[in-house]
Amino acid sequence: MKKLLFFLAIAIFSIQMDAQTANPDYDPELAKKLGANDYGMKSYILVILKSGTASTGDGIDKKAVQEAFAGHMDNIQKLAAEGKLVVAGPIGKNDSSYRGIFILNVSTVEEAKELMKGDTAIMQNYLAAEYLPWFGSAALPVYLETHKKIEKTKP
Numbered sequence: 001m002k003k004l005l006f007f008l009a010i011a012i013f014s015i016q017m018d019a020q021t022a023n024p025d026y027d028p029e030l031a032k033k034l035g036a037n038d039y040g041m042k043s044y045i046l047v048i049l050k051s052g053t054a055s056t057g058d059g060i061d062k063k064a065v066q067e068a069f070a071g072h073m074d075n076i077q078k079l080a081a082e083g084k085l086v087v088a089g090p091i092g093k094n095d096s097s098y099r100g101i102f103i104l105n106v107s108t109v110e111e112a113k114e115l116m117k118g119d120t121a122i123m124q125n126y127l128a129a130e131y132l133p134w135f136g137s138a139a140l141p142v143y144l145e146t147h148k149k150i151e152k153t154k155p
Helices: 002-019 028-034 062-081 109-116 140-150
Strands: 041-051 085-090 098-104 127-137
Touching (some): 085 140, 109 127
Antiparallel strands (some): 085 098
């Protein structure tokens, strides 16, 4: 009986696999350019930014803090222009000290850490970064061209 159930499960799985249909809109050149697998997905690195150990409160050199965060924004713009940063944005007020996220168009944590060496807010410990492998749509990098067309003012 167990063998019969096993073979029945295999048969059903095989039928489901055969039921998948090819996408008539599939663009193999675009998929290759974007590094997509058969499901249109690829690996990225998710960077979660948290408050760092350096204080930004009272008694701190406000100009130094402003310069560090100006460098942070400059690095964001640079990485986006290079196609290395595909998503960035702040996180709303929360109890976990989370400040923002990046999704980097690289496949290893080591590559991501190397890119963050240009971020003065991280290097000066105003922000701390956690790095996690993340799997998402390979189309993420191309949404930035559309964003350029809808932002009324530039940072």
